[in-house]
Amino acid sequence: MIKLWAAVVGFAAILAAPSAAMAQEKSAVRPGFVLKPGSAKILLFRPKISVGAQSTGGMFEPNADWTAQARENLSAALDEAQAHLGNRVVAAAEPVGPAAQTLAAYQSLFSVVAESVIEYQFFKGNRLPTKKRKGEFDWTVGPGVAALGQGTGCDYALFLVTDDHYGSTGRKVLQVFAALARVPVAVGVHKGFAGLIDLRTGDLVWLNADLQMGGDVRSQAGAAKRMGQLLADFPGRPIVTESSSEGK
Amino acid sequence: MRIGRSLAIAAGVAGSALTPSALIAETKPTLPPYAGAYEPQTVDERGVWMQADEDERGLRDSQFLINDPALSAYVRAVLCRTVGADRCRGVRLYIERVPAFNATMAPNGTLRVWTGMLLRLRNEAELAAVLAHEFAHFERRHSLAEYRHNRGATDVMAWAGLIGGAVSSTVFNAALLSIPAFSRAEETEADMLSARYIAAAGYDVRCFADVWARLMDEADATALGRHQRSRRYDRVAFFASHPTNLDRAIYLRDFAARQPIGGDTGQDAWSAALTPWRAGLLADQLKLNDFGGTEYVLGQLGADGWSEDLLFARAELYRTRGNPRDLVTAANLYRQAIAIDPAHVDSYRGLGLALIRSGDAESGRAALRRYLYLAPGADDASMLASLLS
Numbered sequence: 001m002i003k004l005w006a007a008v009v010g011f012a013a014i015l016a017a018p019s020a021a022m023a024q025e026k027s028a029v030r031p032g033f034v035l036k037p038g039s040a041k042i043l044l045f046r047p048k049i050s051v052g053a054q055s056t057g058g059m060f061e062p063n064a065d066w067t068a069q070a071r072e073n074l075s076a077a078l079d080e081a082q083a084h085l086g087n088r089v090v091a092a093a094e095p096v097g098p099a100a101q102t103l104a105a106y107q108s109l110f111s112v113v114a115e116s117v118i119e120y121q122f123f124k125g126n127r128l129p130t131k132k133r134k135g136e137f138d139w140t141v142g143p144g145v146a147a148l149g150q151g152t153g154c155d156y157a158l159f160l161v162t163d164d165h166y167g168s169t170g171r172k173v174l175q176v177f178a179a180l181a182r183v184p185v186a187v188g189v190h191k192g193f194a195g196l197i198d199l200r201t202g203d204l205v206w207l208n209a210d211l212q213m214g215g216d217v218r219s220q221a222g223a224a225k226r227m228g229q230l231l232a233d234f235p236g237r238p239i240v241t242e243s244s245s246e247g248k
Numbered sequence: 249m250r251i252g253r254s255l256a257i258a259a260g261v262a263g264s265a266l267t268p269s270a271l272i273a274e275t276k277p278t279l280p281p282y283a284g285a286y287e288p289q290t291v292d293e294r295g296v297w298m299q300a301d302e303d304e305r306g307l308r309d310s311q312f313l314i315n316d317p318a319l320s321a322y323v324r325a326v327l328c329r330t331v332g333a334d335r336c337r338g339v340r341l342y343i344e345r346v347p348a349f350n351a352t353m354a355p356n357g358t359l360r361v362w363t364g365m366l367l368r369l370r371n372e373a374e375l376a377a378v379l380a381h382e383f384a385h386f387e388r389r390h391s392l393a394e395y396r397h398n399r400g401a402t403d404v405m406a407w408a409g410l411i412g413g414a415v416s417s418t419v420f421n422a423a424l425l426s427i428p429a430f431s432r433a434e435e436t437e438a439d440m441l442s443a444r445y446i447a448a449a450g451y452d453v454r455c456f457a458d459v460w461a462r463l464m465d466e467a468d469a470t471a472l473g474r475h476q477r478s479r480r481y482d483r484v485a486f487f488a489s490h491p492t493n494l495d496r497a498i499y500l501r502d503f504a505a506r507q508p509i510g511g512d513t514g515q516d517a518w519s520a521a522l523t524p525w526r527a528g529l530l531a532d533q534l535k536l537n538d539f540g541g542t543e544y545v546l547g548q549l550g551a552d553g554w555s556e557d558l559l560f561a562r563a564e565l566y567r568t569r570g571n572p573r574d575l576v577t578a579a580n581l582y583r584q585a586i587a588i589d590p591a592h593v594d595s596y597r598g599l600g601l602a603l604i605r606s607g608d609a610e611s612g613r614a615a616l617r618r619y620l621y622l623a624p625g626a627d628d629a630s631m632l633a634s635l636l637s
Contacts (some may be wrong), residue, residue, distance in 0.1 A: 050302070052295060057402025062295035064288075104309035170403060178410055 025122040027208035027233045028137040035156075035205075035235040040087045043152050043199070045107060046094070047160035049074065051217060054188060056170030066166075066218050073223030074162070081227050085234065090154060102147055109141050110159045114195050118209045139204040141197060149199035156205070157197045160230065164217055165189040190214070194230040206235050281389060282338035282357065293355070293392050300354035300391075307342055307358065314343040314363065322521040323361060323375070326514075330376040330449045331383045339383065347532040349463060353382035355391040366522060367529040368466075368545060372514025373451035374459050380442035388441070390434045397430045431489040439496060443503045452511035457500040460493040466544045467493075473540020530561040539569055556592045559585035563595070567602050578602045593622045597632070604635065 051066040075091075082089045095103055117139055121131045131138075148157060167175075167187030178185040193209035213229055216222030279286055288297040307313070314320075320341060328336040338357045347364040354360075359382055369375050385391065401423040408420035439456075447453045471478040490496075526549075533542055542565050550558045563581035566574040582599035585592050596619035603612030616632050623629070 048302075050299075055399045055403060057399065057404075057406040059399050059402050061292070061399065062299045063291065064294035064298040065291075067298055100309040101311050104306055105311055108306075174406055174410065181410060183410065 026210050029235050030137050030203060030205045031135050033205045033235055040156055041154045042087055042089045043092050043149055043154035043157045044089050045092050045157060045159055047074065049162050051164045053168045054165040054171050055168055056174050060165050070217035070223065073220050074217060074227060077224040077227035081231050090152060106141060106145055106148060110195060113139055113141055113204060114193055114207060114209065117207050122209060140202045142202040145197060145202040146199055155199055157199050159195045162192040162217060192230055208233060281386060282335050292396060296392055296395055297356045300356035300358060303354065304358045312345045314345055319343060319521065326372055326376050327379045330380045330445050347536055351378050351382050353386045357386055363529055363532065367533060371455060372518040373446060373455040376446050376449060376451050377442055377456040380445040381438045384438035384441040394431060394434060398427055401427050428487050428489050432491050435490045439500060443500060447507050450512050452513045453504040453507045455513060457497045457504060460497040462548060464493045466541050469544035470538050470541035527557045530557060534561060534564055539565065556585040556589040560592060560595050563598055567598055575602045575606045593619060
């Protein structure tokens with residue numbers, strides 16, 4: 001019995017199942033939504049960025065230096081990409097008191113809504129009956145979100161989340177040996193999502209979620225590529241940064 | 249992944265021979281983690297601190313925090329008395345509104361205390377013991393050591409799992425079981441260090457073992473109430489991260505027996521600080537829908553006499569279960585609460601509802617009228633008024 005259990009746990013640890021991202025849609029825009037180019041002022045909330053290594057056994061090894069680099073690189077890449085679009089991105093100030101509570105609550109709510117979109121709309125096999133109509137994209141965090149934009153003059157709020165586990169040397173060696181034994185071992189986790197919320201209505205107007213992203217966020221060029229992917233299909237107009245084309 | 253050590257209640261056997269932690273070269277840090285403006289040193293430590301810092305940013309603005317200056321100051325004062333003023337300075341205390349028994353400490357000095365624990369502890373010495381236990385995890389960098397151990401163990405497991413064969417499977421199992429075993433060893437170390445802290449601070453050491461004894465009884469009561477089999481305390485589950493509560497009660501009693509008799513329980517200060525909170529904590533406990541466990545907790549709290557808030561909570565417990573006999577019990581308990589405190593407004597509401605549901609509409613309406621007279625601005629005033637017409 002214990003052996004069986006151990007085998008199960010071990011199997012999971014080794015495989016770290018390749019994600020089901022293949023069969024999945026990656027982005028959607030609310031029907032009828034258009035962002036006039038060069039017009040929007042966008043409020044950016046502190047991106048959730050986590051960068052580290054993946055140990056031989058598949059554990060996440062958080063790395064503070066890489067995360068700090070990624071934060072800097074992604075911020076610069078975002079400014080550049082939005083300048084291309086003609087939009088202005090304003091980093092939100094860290095509020096205090098009740099405003100901080102409201103912001104924390106909306107950040108959590110955004111994560112929950114974004115995860116629900118990925119699970120119940122982007123993943124076709126699991127699509128909710130109310131989300132099945134073609135072209136439908138109807139998600140909201142509620143009009144209360146307007147409180148976050150008060151006094152900033154911003155029309156939209158942008159949320160960014162990235163999570164990167166870079167395969168360690170040990171993990172890569174394990175992958176090679178495992179491949180000889182015909183056992184698939186996944187190296188690395190590179191997930192990210194970005195969403196745009198209308199600050200007047202609370203509607204989620206655009207969401208892009210990719211569970212297998214490219215671009216090494218630890219370098220400036222890689223971060224620019226990652227940002228290009230995160231902002232692919234950003235409403236307004238097609239993004240032109242060359243690095244955003246294809247390839248992971 | 250969430251890194252942090254907790255006090256959690258869990259069933260948990262001493263482990264295996266394999267110690268992957270031996271594979272890791274340990275560098276001796278120069279400063280303790282609680283030193284002022286301490287910066288984490290190695291790549292691993294900086295990583296786990298970064299995660300803890302990110303978590304704490306969210307926690308600081310959480311709507312589940314109880315930001316009461318008096319309560320926070322009291323809990324902090326108990327921590328500082330127990331571990332010393334210089335040590336407690338590096339700790340940020342957060343009281344979270346969660347109706348379960350736990351406290352956790354993150355590697356960067358974030359101390360979380362759950363309100364369900366504040367409801368269940370009986371005196372200041374018990375609180376001191378729990379806080380000192382969490383502090384011991386922080387002081388000894390247990391989260392970091394556990395993280396390194398687990399990484400080493402899962403590395404061994406990955407290779408052993410791939411190679412296969414009888415020897416490999418033994419190695420695999422040994423590595424797997426070393427993970428919870430390592431965790432239990434840390435818990436025991438933290439228990440023993442905290443017992444020494446509370447003894448040095450002049451608290452009654454015997455209190456710590458009592459905490460675990462009561463938690464076992466409560467778990468039994470919950471299991472009985474839900475018609476489930478109770479946990480076993482004499483055997484340890486292979487994957488348990490904590491020693492069994494029975495183990496903890498036994499080794500802590502053993503330690504206490506070797507200390508001089510006496511010590512401060514801090515009963516009066518505890519009551520003064522927590523009494524204003526008790527009604528709210530009881531209301532949260534009632535919402536757990538755990539009849540057996542809640543009845544046990546109330547019985548423990550009422551051991552030294554039943555006050556109106558305890559009687560009211562017990563009445564609510566019975567009224568919400570709602571069997572006809574429960575409504576009779578509830579009505580009696582509400583009446584006892586009113587007898588102690590004729591101005592206990594919520595008891596009139598509960599009494600009224602219980603009586604109307606029991607078929608005694610006349611007395612029930614009278615009680616509701618009394619409620620509406622005493623609390624005309626209550627949230628549910630108009631709804632209850634409709635029952636009177």
